[in-house]
Structures are given as C-alpha cells and as structure tokens.
Amino acid sequence: MVRPRKSDQTREELLAVGTELLTSHGYHGTGIKQILDAVGVPKGSFYNFFPSKEAFVAEVIHHYGEQVEEEIERATAGLEQEPGLVQLWCSFRNKVQREVATGQSCACLLGAMSAEIARSSPLCREAIETVEQRWVERIRMGIELAQQQGDLRDDIAAENLAPTLYNCWQGSLLQYQVSGNPDDLLRHLWTFLSTLMTVQGKLTFENSNACKRELHYDK
Amino acid sequence: MVRPRKSDQTREELLAVGTELLTSHGYHGTGIKQILDAVGVPKGSFYNFFPSKEAFVAEVIHHYGEQVEEEIERATAGLEQEPGLVQLWCSFRNKVQREVATGQSCACLLGAMSAEIARSSPLCREAIETVEQRWVERIRMGIELAQQQGDLRDDIAAENLAPTLYNCWQGSLLQYQVSGNPDDLLRHLWTFLSTLMTVQGKLTFENSNACKRELHYDK
Numbered sequence: 001m002v003r004p005r006k007s008d009q010t011r012e013e014l015l016a017v018g019t020e021l022l023t024s025h026g027y028h029g030t031g032i033k034q035i036l037d038a039v040g041v042p043k044g045s046f047y048n049f050f051p052s053k054e055a056f057v058a059e060v061i062h063h064y065g066e067q068v069e070e071e072i073e074r075a076t077a078g079l080e081q082e083p084g085l086v087q088l089w090c091s092f093r094n095k096v097q098r099e100v101a102t103g104q105s106c107a108c109l110l111g112a113m114s115a116e117i118a119r120s121s122p123l124c125r126e127a128i129e130t131v132e133q134r135w136v137e138r139i140r141m142g143i144e145l146a147q148q149q150g151d152l153r154d155d156i157a158a159e160n161l162a163p164t165l166y167n168c169w170q171g172s173l174l175q176y177q178v179s180g181n182p183d184d185l186l187r188h189l190w191t192f193l194s195t196l197m198t199v200q201g202k203l204t205f206e207n208s209n210a211c212k213r214e215l216h217y218d219k
Numbered sequence: 220m221v222r223p224r225k226s227d228q229t230r231e232e233l234l235a236v237g238t239e240l241l242t243s244h245g246y247h248g249t250g251i252k253q254i255l256d257a258v259g260v261p262k263g264s265f266y267n268f269f270p271s272k273e274a275f276v277a278e279v280i281h282h283y284g285e286q287v288e289e290e291i292e293r294a295t296a297g298l299e300q301e302p303g304l305v306q307l308w309c310s311f312r313n314k315v316q317r318e319v320a321t322g323q324s325c326a327c328l329l330g331a332m333s334a335e336i337a338r339s340s341p342l343c344r345e346a347i348e349t350v351e352q353r354w355v356e357r358i359r360m361g362i363e364l365a366q367q368q369g370d371l372r373d374d375i376a377a378e379n380l381a382p383t384l385y386n387c388w389q390g391s392l393l394q395y396q397v398s399g400n401p402d403d404l405l406r407h408l409w410t411f412l413s414t415l416m417t418v419q420g421k422l423t424f425e426n427s428n429a430c431k432r433e434l435h436y437d438k
Contacts (some may be wrong), residue, residue, distance in 0.1 A: 026335045028247035107338075114393040115334040116245045119326075128397050156413060164410040167390030174333040174389050175382070178347050191383040194375060195414040 011049050013039045018060040019067070023109045027057060027117045057113070058127040064109045065131030071095050072138070084145030085152060085197075091142070092169065092189055100182050108173045136162050143196075152196045161196065168192045230268050232258045237279040238286070242328045246276060246336045246343075276332070277346040283328045284350030290314050291357070303364030304371060304416075310361065311388070311408055319401050327392045355381050362415075371415045380415065387411045 017038045021030045032053055036043055050056040075094035079087050099106045110128055118125045140162035147154040172188040236257045240249045251272055255262055269275040294313035298306050318325045329347055337344045359381035366373040391407040 024338075026245055026247055028245055029335065111393055112334045114396045115331045116248065118396040119243075119399070125397055132394075132397070153414075156410065160406075160410045161414075163394070164387060164407045167394055167407050168383060168387040168411070169390065170393050171386030171388065171390035174330055174393075175351075175386055177333045177337040178344055178351070180338070187379075188383045188386050191375065191379045192387070192411070192414075195372075195380075195411075 007049075010039065010041060014041070014046075014049060014056070015060055015063040018056060019064050019109055022057060022060060023105065023107050023112055026112055032056075054121050054123050057117070057121075058123045061109065061113060061124060061127035061131060065127075065134065069134070069138075071098070074098070083149055083151060084142055085149070085193075088139070088142035088146060089190075089193065091138075093186055096182050096185055106173065106176055106182050106185060108170065111170050111173050114170075132166070136166050139165055151198060152193075153198055156196075165189070165192055226268075229258065229260060233260070233265075233268060233275070234279055234282040237275060238283050238328055241276065241279060242324065242326050242331055245331055251275075273340050273342050276336070276340075277342045280328065280332060280343060280346035280350060284346075284353065288353070288357075290317070293317070302368055302370060303361055304368070304412075307358070307361035307365060308409075308412065310357075312405055315401055315404055325392065325395055325401050325404060327389065330389050330392050333389075351385070355385050358384055370417060371412075372417055375415075384408070384411055 014035060017035050018030075021035060021038070032046055033043060036046055046056075050059065072091045072095060075098065076087050076091050079090055082090075096106055098104075110131060113124055114128055118128055140158045143152060143161050143165070144158040146152040147158060169185075169189055172185045175188070176182060176185050233254060236254050237249075240254060240257070251265055252262065255265055265275075269278065291310045291314060294317065295306050295310050298309055301309075315325055317323075329350060332343055333347055337347055359377045362371060362380050362384070363377040365371040366377060388404075388408055391404045394407070395401060395404050
C-alpha cells in the first residue's frame with residue numbers, strides 16, 4: 001500500500017475544513033487563519049498549497065462537487081435496476097435523509113458561494129459553473145430516462161426541465177436555511193416532480209417512507 | 220407639506236445604501252463604516268439609529284420587502300383586468316425587464332441573507348420569514364386566480380405550488396449570479412409555469428415580447 005504523502009493529507013484536510021466553514025459562514029465570514037488553526041497548519045505554509053484565498057475557494061468548490069457526486073452514488077447504490085423516476089427521486093431523498101440521520105447540515109456550498117462571490121470572482125464563478133453543469137447533466141439524464149419509461153411527461157424537453165428542477169432545489173435549500181426543516185427540501189422538490197408525473201392521482205408524499213411506496217410504483 | 224425630519228431622511232438613506240451593499244457584498248462583506256461613509260454619517264451616530272448591525276440588517280430586510288412589493292405593484296399596474304396568469308407572469312417579467320433597462324442588478328437581498336446568516340441570526344431569520352410569507356401569499360393568490368380561470372391546472376393546490384414557484388425563482392436568481400444573464404431568470408420560471416398551464420401546445424417563450432403574445436392568450 002502506498003501511503004499518501006503528508007502534504008497531500010494536509011491539502012485534503014484544508015479542503016475538507018474549508019468546505020465546512022465556507023458553507024456555514026460564507027466567503028467573507030471565513031478567515032484563512034480559522035481554517036489553518038482547525039487543521040493545525042502554520043500560517044506561512046498556506047501559500048505552499050494555494051496561491052490565494054480565491055484559488056483555495058475555487059478548489060474547495062471543485063472538491064465539494066466531487067464529494068456530492070460520491071454522495072449521490074451512495075444514495076442510489078443498489079437502485080440501478082429501478083425505474084429512472086425512482087432513481088432520480090432517491091438521489092435527492094436518500095441524500096437528505098442520510099445527512100439528517102448523521103447530523104450533517106443539508107446546506108449547499110454552491111448556493112452560498114453563488115450568492116456571495118460568483119459575480120466578483122471569475123475563478124470561483126468558473127468553478128461553480130463547471131460543477132453545476134455536471135450536476136444538471138445528471139438530472140437531465142434521470143429525467144430523460146423517466147420520460148422514456150413513460151413516468152414523466154415528455155412534452156417539455158429534459159434539457160429545459162433539468163436546470164429548472166435544479167433551481168427549485170437550490171431555492172429550497174435557501175428556504176431550509178431559514179426554516180431549519182429538511183422536510184421543506186423534499187416537499188417542494190416533490191411538488192415540482194409531481195407537476196411532471198404522468199400518474200397524478202396515485203401519488204402522495206405524506207406519511208410515506210419507502211421510496212417505491214412514495215411513488216406508488218406498482219409496475 | 221410636512222418636511223421629513225433630517226433624522227428620518229438619514230435613516231432612510233442608511234437603509235437604502237444598506238440594501239445595495241448587503242445584496243452585492245453579503246453580511247460579512249459589508250462593514251458598518253462603509254455604509255456610514257456612503258451616507259456621510261459619523262460612526263458614533265449609527266447607534267442612535269440602530270442598536271446593532273444585526274438589528275440594522277433585519278430592518279434592511281423589512282425595508283427591502285416593502286420596496287419589492289412596490290416594484291411588483293408597478294410591474295402589474297394597469298393589468299388589473301387581465302387574466303390572473305398574465306398578472307402573475309408580468310409581476311416577474313416586467314420587474315426583471317425594468318431592472319435590466321435601468322441597469323439595476325436583479326439579485327435578491329433575501330437569497331443572499333438566507334444563504335449567509337439565516338441560521339446564525341434569529342432576528343434576521345424572522346425578518347426573512349415575515350417578508351417571504353407575504354411574497355409567497357401574493358404568488359398563491361395569483362396561482363389560485365389562474366386556476367379558477369382555467370389557465371393553470373388545479374389538481375395540485377395553489378398553497379403547495381406557490382412556495383415551489385418561489386423557490387424556483389430564488390434558485391434562478393442564484394444561477395443568474397453565476398451566468399449574469401437575466402434571461403435565465405425568466406426562462407426557468409417560464410418552464411415551471413408551463414408545467415402548470417392547461418394550454419400546452421400554444422405556448423412559446425422564444426422571440427416574444429408582449430406578455431399576452433408570450434402567453435398566446437387569445438380568449
């Protein structure tokens with residue numbers, strides 16, 4: 001087994017702590033010193049890892065993007081044979097439920113950084129765009145599969161619906177910051193999905209836990 | 220005519236400058252000194268107006284909420300006899316078009332404050348909640364009228380659709396911060412509305428300026 005170099009480990013730790021602090025306190029609310037103190041790195045050595053705070057944050061955004069994709073993989077593991085609509089819904093629902101169960105915040109770094117610094121930092125804006133394009137493409141593929149399987153209406157193109165669904169999700173994340181209630185997240189996403197579903201009458205969100213039961217998927 | 224007192228004027232100016240700076244630079248990126256300098260008020264006197272930065276920001280949020288409601292009134296002035304769907308769409312579209320025409324940013328203070336300080340400041344959180352409830356209620360009324368007039372589907376309750384539409388809007392505002400393109404704002408809202416419309420085939424968003432033409436409203 002090849003042991004990771006100490007400097008690689010430190011870099012990973014800086015990115016992980018950066019993700020957490022930037023999501024909670026924002027760009028201007030997070031000092032480099034805070035991050036270094038949390039990891040136990042002397043101030044001078046920060047610039048051995050990253051040329052500037054801005055470059056660091058851009059890298060945190062990329063790192064966070066990969067991390068969320070891994071979480072989505074985990075959230076949908078074992079569901080590969082399920083209908084596309086079940087996979088799409090579970091990619092959000094299981095992720096939220098896992099975060100709630102492990103006491104993590106459901107807040108999204110990208111929403112926070114979009115609101116605060118996307119306009120003023122081209123480097124961070126580019127990082128956000130790259131990550132979001134990947135996420136939206138994943139949603140588009142899920143919607144398209146569900147359309148092909150006849151579970152979502154196909155009179156509106158998946159490539160139009162995907163960014164709209166993503167925006168609905170990001171807006172719900174903002175609302176969750178205010179209400180503190182993770183149910184809000186899933187409820188509004190559910191409402192949006194239900195405007196697309198072809199099997200209206202059978203669907204309920206309330207008092208339901210199993211994903212297939214939620215979707216009343218009885219094929 | 221009763222002339223406003225000097226202190227009332229100063230207070231209004233502080234709120235106006237606060238709205239602008241907080242929307243652009245966020246809570247932690249905006250210093251009280253910056254606001255005072257812009258208005259020309261000596262530092263010590265800030266606390267004659269507001270007990271703390273947090274209380275000031277909460278008041279800015281309320282002030283901003285009223286301002287947006289006035290803008291919505293302006294955006295829909297003269298449309299009182301139009302169908303509910305036209306009024307609802309124009310309340311967003313005309314507001315965005317006016318902001319673009321006058322070189323204003325379309326960014327929303329509430330989105331920025333929700334992402335950055337809603338969780339850490341109960342005072343600001345309460346202000347955001349109060350304002351958003353009023354806005355969402357306005358959207359709910361618009362959707363309900365359009366449902367009664369047969370232009371929007373009524374199999375999903377207006378009270379569920381309204382916060383989902385609002386979240387879609389807030390998410391689109393975040394995306395606009397990244398892309399800088401105000402068309403993105405209207406395009407995604409349009410996609411969401413089109414999932415609700417009862418006259419699918421007739422609708423296009425592209426190359427259309429007049430609101431009634433956009434909606435192909437030919438009743």
